[in-house]
Amino acid sequence: MQRYKTKKIYVGNVAVGGDSPISIQSMTYSKTANIPTTIEQIEALMLAGCDIVRVAISDEEDALALRALRPAVNIPLVADIHFRHKLAILATPYVDCIRINPGNIGSKEKIKEVTHICQEYKIPIRIGVNSGSLESQFEQKYGQSSRGMVESALYHISLLEDLGFTEIKVSLKASDVERTLEAYRLLRPLTPYPFHLGVTEAGTLFDSTIKSAMALGGLLLEGIGDTIRVSITGELEKEVEVARAILKFSGRTKEGIYYISCPTCGRIEVDLVEALEKVKSRLTHIKAPLVLSIMGCAVNALGEAKSADLAIAFGHGDGLIIKKGEIVCKLKGDDLIERFILEVEQANQDYFKNKELGQ
Structure with missing residues (x-):
């Protein structure tokens, strides 16, 4: 099946969406402020073939450490922000994308502040919806369902668009295959923005490989998806290895044996x-x-x-x-x-x- 045409955005020098290759992402598990260990993990991911790396920004120490981390690595960095929108503001000058979780980032005013600084530095925002952390208004109405995830994504897309911001990518992650597939399928015809595919909290290497192959592979075969992350409790490089295999066996990449x-x-x-x-x-x-x-x-x-x-x-x-x-x-x-x-x-x-x- 032909791939859905989406808006092309850039995370650093990596194009996401449009006709660009489907990129592979992963995430370090070190405390980001532990710069030597974080650099070591990023370099291992790069060697494995990762295109974009996400780092957790849990506190001001992590956010401020990005100043030293940014020039030390040669790969696009995404700052993963939960709860404290001020951390996104501190991190933005030193990263290539901000990921916010609508379910815990806070009020419209806080989102507005994050959006304005991302506009200033010309970097995109990933609206990262997780089934386990939906805003109360959506969870009360839909539960932790795929429909609730889609409604949350549409609401926050609308917020960013009202602020004149369209450098957006979206993820809709559940910990099971069925809700993940359904959420992405429901949202795809409703928005032009590129999709980041993933099954969250997917478990061990074996469990995650099966879940990710079914969900991500199924979506890719339907032409849905612009960048992917396989989430594994274990070795970072395995996330990239499994992601590459999924892209290969779904026919979305033509490289290697x-x-x-x-x-x-x-x-x-x-x-x-x-x-x-x-x-x-x-x-x-x-x-x-x-x-x-x-x-x-x-x-x-x-x-x-x-x-x-x-x-x-x-x-x-x-x-x-x-x-x-x-x-x-x-x-x-x-x-x-x-x-x-x-x-x-x-x-x-x-x-x-x-x-x-x-x-």
Whole structure:
């Protein structure tokens, strides 16, 4: 499905919305005022492929620390503000976006103050609606439902627009898949602003991966979403890794290897788990959008190889390397994997060479 066309805004040098690539976000878990640790976490996220980093601003110490943090990192920063709008005012000169939670930021007057300073520094505001912290007027009427989330978002969009502010992105996060999907689907036709997708408080690596794949992947397949964050209780880099996989498998990015491998069954002629791990560990640097098929026997291997750029079809003690449906060679054991690695690296080089030539 075609992606919904939304207003393009900029978070630092990263475009969000319009026809820009769908960006990946994450958030540090250190106290922001602990500058060495925060820098270390940001650099780890950048290395993992993160595009935008959010930092928690819990008090004045965190807000003032941004003055030193900003020049120390080379990635757009978002200040995450709850309850105390004055922290947004302190943070704005040193960040690229302000995230406010309508459910706890306070009165119209406080929002007006935040909006005016964001206008002054020409940075966008993310209206970050969470199902668990809706304003009382919406929770009383709708409960913690998707409709309540949408009404909260529309109300605050209207507040910003009345102040002449339209550099907006919106998130509607619940901790379950159903409400998350429904909220984004309800709001999408009602506003032109880009959406930040996420499932909040999604849990452990396993639970979050499943929830995020269902909710974020489902929305992306419907053309909804402009930037995403996978929320995991655990390692920061895993948030980025899972987000990249969701973008790849939903077809929204065309970068890196798409692996096809068969389930382990009684027909396989090789330790397929070991073979696949060997291949994957050697090809982490590949950026070309290549489809690789690693199959443990001939039953499905030849059929899958027809749609793959390169394939291995293992047999008893040996196997075939197949390139775009044509058999390249038959080799044994480690020789088979080594040759396969060389073929993939050559395909990667050819892809970028042809791209430079406009082919």
